[in-house]
Amino acid sequence: MTARAFYGGASGSQPSQPSDRGYLAWTQPPYAVTAGSVIPTAGVLNLRRVRRVPAGSVSSIVAFVAVAGVTLTAGQCFAALFTASGTRVAQTADQASAWASTGLKVMPLAGGPYPIAAGDYYVGVWFNGATGPSLIRSGSVSSVVTNAGLTAPSLEAATADTGLTTTAPASFAAQTPGVFEFWFALA
Template sequence: MITLPVVGTPSWGSPLNFALAALAHSEFNANDHGLLAWTYDVAQVSTSATPTSGTIRLIKLPYVTQSVSITSVALHVNTAAVTGTAGQNFVGLYSSSGTRLAQSADCTTDFATSGAKVIALTAPYAAVPGRYYVAVLANAGTPPALGQSSSSASTVGNFNLVASAARFANGPAAQTSLPATITMTGLTPSANATWAGIA
């Protein structure tokens, strides 16, 4: 769905660019699956990888071209977590500068079963055009294996990007909650091209 501004409001550029981009591509997009944006077509998910318990996984979304209300984070759990630590599993949304913008309630139960997950944030986030990251924190004896398109050298999914702007990265370790800020220059590019989306 494309929302155009009403007569008298500014900034037609972003929604028109969004509309033109959608018309230029015949493949399925996030809107076809009830999402606002995703890292890539979910049909490309072909494998999975288990994040390190307590280490934040950051997944960059494509540039958000118009103001939207983000209410949920989407993931695919290929293999359920084992012995999850209650109160220490979360998903969230961060700015490109590393500021936490929104987060879920504890999602230990969500990670305890496999399948498609659309995990609600505790409050909707009014996003303006810009770049955002999905964050995943799992604490468990064996964290959930998250769906991804590949597991190759970290330079593949992060081609030509510095660590602070990586598409797929690992953040701070030994975390039991999502921190208010993350130092983006401290990210470690990841070989795991984890799939994520927002709704």
């Protein structure tokens, strides 16, 4: 088996690209995810870098809930989009109801679509409630591996800000290395 065939492309073809599936960009190809992990701590912003996003218009963040959240607090479960420098672009409406079931979740950005410049961005998620939803991710569960060769503020996966409830910070705080390479797409 060739590397190209393994990564989703037929022999002689290119691997699947975000635009092949109607997305602007994604954190990693969907065939590179292996498991789900619970968003670990209530009220903490969990960040995942989306690299090389082309200029365009973004209206939604997409995620896949593998295991539903438990007793999520209405009005306190959100996703948000940030620039690479940490400035909030937009956030979704509350996701407590959506994250209480499994499946692909298309989460519209409130007031969108938003024009964005080419570059890197971060998707941030947080929940409040008994147990957060389990989102699909790649196989790494080590912040050393996930962020190998990187330092804040340019980590692949990180946490920042605590005590979040209804609103994403205007700019997220200093990053702490995270372990979960959650899968997100921008649409």
